[in-house]
C-alpha cells in the first residue's frame with residue numbers, strides 16, 4: 001500500500017483507503033501508519049500485533065539459537 005507517498009498533499013485524503021495492519025488487517029490511524037509503515041508503506045503490525053509480533057519474533061529467534 002503506497003498511501004504514505006500519496007498522502008503528501010494538503011488536508012485529508014478521504015479517497016484513499018484507511019491504512020491497515022498487514023498482519024491482522026485491522027485499521028490503524030494515519031498517525032500510527034506514518035510512524036510504523038516501512039519504506040514501502042506497508043504496516044507490519046498494528047498496536048496489538050506489534051506487541052505480539054515482538055514477543056513471537058524474540059521467542060522464535062531464541063528457539064533458533066540466533
Ligand SMILES: [Zn+2]
Nearest residue numbers: 021024046049
Ligand atoms: Zn494487527
